[in-house]
Amino acid sequence: MAVSEEDVRHVAALARLGLSQPQVASLVGELNGILEHMDVLQQVDIGSASLDPDATHGMRMRDDVPNPIALHRPREAFAPGMRDGFFLVPRLSTHGSTDSADDEGEG
Amino acid sequence: MSDVSLLSRSAADVAADIAAGRLATDAALNASLQAYAATDAGPSGLNAVLYSDADSARASLQSLSLGNGTSTDARPLAGIPVAIKDNIATLSMPTSCGSKILDGYVSPFEATVIAKLRAAGALMPMKTNMDEFAMGSSTENSAFGATKHPMDHTRVPGGSSGGSAAVVAAGVTRIALGSETGGSVRQPAAFCGIVGVKPTYGRVSRHGLVAFASSLDQVGVFGQTVDDAALGLQVIAGADALDSTTVDVPVSDYRASRDNAAAQPLAGVVVGRPVEYFPDSLDPRMRELLDRSADRLRALGAEVRDVSLPHTALAIPVYYIVAPAEASSNLARFDGVRYGLRVEGDGLRGMYEATRSQGFGPEVTRRILLGTYVLSAGYYDAYYKRAMAVRRLIAADFTKVFASGVHVLLTPTTPTTAFKAGSKTDPYEMYMSDIFTATANLAGVPAMSQPIGRIDGLPVGGQLLASHFDEATMFRVAYALERALGSEAHA
Numbered sequence: 001m002a003v004s005e006e007d008v009r010h011v012a013a014l015a016r017l018g019l020s021q022p023q024v025a026s027l028v029g030e031l032n033g034i035l036e037h038m039d040v041l042q043q044v045d046i047g048s049a050s051l052d053p054d055a056t057h058g059m060r061m062r063d064d065v066p067n068p069i070a071l072h073r074p075r076e077a078f079a080p081g082m083r084d085g086f087f088l089v090p091r092l093s094t095h096g097s098t099d100s101a102d103d104e105g106e107g
Numbered sequence: 108m109s110d111v112s113l114l115s116r117s118a119a120d121v122a123a124d125i126a127a128g129r130l131a132t133d134a135a136l137n138a139s140l141q142a143y144a145a146t147d148a149g150p151s152g153l154n155a156v157l158y159s160d161a162d163s164a165r166a167s168l169q170s171l172s173l174g175n176g177t178s179t180d181a182r183p184l185a186g187i188p189v190a191i192k193d194n195i196a197t198l199s200m201p202t203s204c205g206s207k208i209l210d211g212y213v214s215p216f217e218a219t220v221i222a223k224l225r226a227a228g229a230l231m232p233m234k235t236n237m238d239e240f241a242m243g244s245s246t247e248n249s250a251f252g253a254t255k256h257p258m259d260h261t262r263v264p265g266g267s268s269g270g271s272a273a274v275v276a277a278g279v280t281r282i283a284l285g286s287e288t289g290g291s292v293r294q295p296a297a298f299c300g301i302v303g304v305k306p307t308y309g310r311v312s313r314h315g316l317v318a319f320a321s322s323l324d325q326v327g328v329f330g331q332t333v334d335d336a337a338l339g340l341q342v343i344a345g346a347d348a349l350d351s352t353t354v355d356v357p358v359s360d361y362r363a364s365r366d367n368a369a370a371q372p373l374a375g376v377v378v379g380r381p382v383e384y385f386p387d388s389l390d391p392r393m394r395e396l397l398d399r400s401a402d403r404l405r406a407l408g409a410e411v412r413d414v415s416l417p418h419t420a421l422a423i424p425v426y427y428i429v430a431p432a433e434a435s436s437n438l439a440r441f442d443g444v445r446y447g448l449r450v451e452g453d454g455l456r457g458m459y460e461a462t463r464s465q466g467f468g469p470e471v472t473r474r475i476l477l478g479t480y481v482l483s484a485g486y487y488d489a490y491y492k493r494a495m496a497v498r499r500l501i502a503a504d505f506t507k508v509f510a511s512g513v514h515v516l517l518t519p520t521t522p523t524t525a526f527k528a529g530s531k532t533d534p535y536e537m538y539m540s541d542i543f544t545a546t547a548n549l550a551g552v553p554a555m556s557q558p559i560g561r562i563d564g565l566p567v568g569g570q571l572l573a574s575h576f577d578e579a580t581m582f583r584v585a586y587a588l589e590r591a592l593g594s595e596a597h598a
Contacts, residue, residue: 003480011479015435016442017472018452018460030473031480034535038424038490046496062351069314069349071215072198078215089444092458093451 109137125186163199182228190283196315208466218315235270265295290544292327297520297568308551312347320433359579371408379414384518435478520568
């Protein structure tokens with residue numbers, strides 16, 4: 001299962017990483033060099049260990065209720081901006097500015 | 108001028124004197140700051156500390172009301188400076204994880220372990236250098252420059268918690284916090300000749316520890332001695348409502364056996380030596396030091412027997428699938444919107460890619476890609492699912508050995524002593540530094556490293572591992588071995 005340049009570009013896109021062509025070429029060699037050591041796992045008799053990897057195996061589950069984190073500063077102190085209880089994050093530069101003061105900082 | 112000789116005394120002793128008013132409340136802090144100034148700063152320094160904040164440490168002294176006969180039960184770390192790895196959230200200093208993408212980021216909340224240290228009377232005047240996002244075994248991967256080994260500046264201190272290890276080994280603090288995902292406390296502890304502990308998965312809260320691989324990560328403790336490390340862990344251990352992976356198991360007295368002067372303090376203890384950790388390729392001098400430690404344990408009353416953990420050799424392939432897979436998900440949050448660095452690009456996607464490409468270093472980039480690859484369609488079953496199955500076999504090895512009557516395992520912590528900076532250029536060769544430590548993380552069992560001797564003047568670590576939540580027995584053996592080796596542990 002050798003990794004190709006196309007594979008590296010594909011997973012880089014999935015991971016939202018921009019790579020130059022020299023980086024792609026280098027990473028092909030590095031990832032193949034790492035993954036060849038993983039092939040030993042294909043030879044292992046996993047027997048009854050081949051269970052659902054998503055199973056919790058006895059881990060307790062907490063109640064699915066919000067558990068607020070104690071903030072030492074109000075959200076307004078570290079948020080770029082706030083509106084209606086939501087964070088406003090910086091606008092993308094490629095999206096230009098808006099005439100509405102209400103939209104300041106929105107992206 | 109402060110009295111740096113204070114730093115040669117145990118944290119417990121100094122805390123007791125500060126609590127009782129026999130020492131000034133800021134005596135240990137001043138000694139640490141003086142040692143820090145002498146060892147860390149400038150081109151000839153260790154570069155172990157990324158941020159320091161003496162003012163906040165002094166301010167917290169005011170609120171602790173120390174020195175008036177304060178009980179050390181209430182303040183077991185009264186006035187003791189503790190260095191903190193840069194991936195643990197603090198309020199007065201940035202939490203940058205050794206990464207450009209979080210350069211200068213200050214958390215709006217603090218980690219539970221920080222709150223526990225503060226409640227115990229500890230002062231936290233510095234954040235320490237680390238491999239970016241804890242990915243590395245040498246502390247060469249920091250965006251803020253490599254940390255040097257305190258005894259030989261041409262060598263690495265180990266990693267990823269190399270800054271914390273170097274600070275303790277250089278005598279700047281007696282105790283420091285690190286984090287463990289595959290050996291990031293034990294390996295640098297071994298390289299630097301100090302004690303490093305990884306507790307059981309679920310023993311210590313990770314609330315406020317920046318996530319790398321969530322099924323493996325644990326906060327760990329460095330100490331100059333076993334007692335320093337035991338005291339540090341005693342303070343931070345316990346269940347936490349803010350971390351649902353913590354387990355509500357009572358915390359034992361880890362320091363219970365510190366004064367056990369019995370001739371055979373380990374009578375009834377069975378110590379296993381896993382044959383897989385002593386391969387033919389192991390440096391014979393390291394083998395001799397482990398043999399000497401085993402002999403001392405026998406003399407202390409322990410039974411030492413050979414055991415087998417047959418899937419040990421698979422730990423590195425499993426670890427380097429599971430950890431990058433989890434990292435690729437955990438690090439998706441660093442996108443230029445919510446934290447730190449933001450680099451504009453072509454549209455939203457272009458901004459994501461520009462930010463992450465410029466914000467992450469080469470090793471983090473490599474692991475995110477590796478993790479994304481093994482989770483992607485067509486490779487999930489072959490890599491990730493199979494690695495998780497083999498992980499269960501590795502954990503079952505430990506379960507069987509401990510069920511057979513073995514209480515503690517004794518192994519080398521690392522296959523080599525501290526290596527030269529820049530000497531490991533092949534990523535997989537670097538990954539093999541974790542070959543004796545990653546198993547404990549995969550199985551979730553507690554483990555620790557302590558100095559057992561030197562090779563060519565460089566420290567060698569002996570590793571002890573115990574069954575889940577049995578840190579107390581592990582410390583019992585560690586105290587006894589430390590006492591039995593005496594100065595030989597550092598010779």
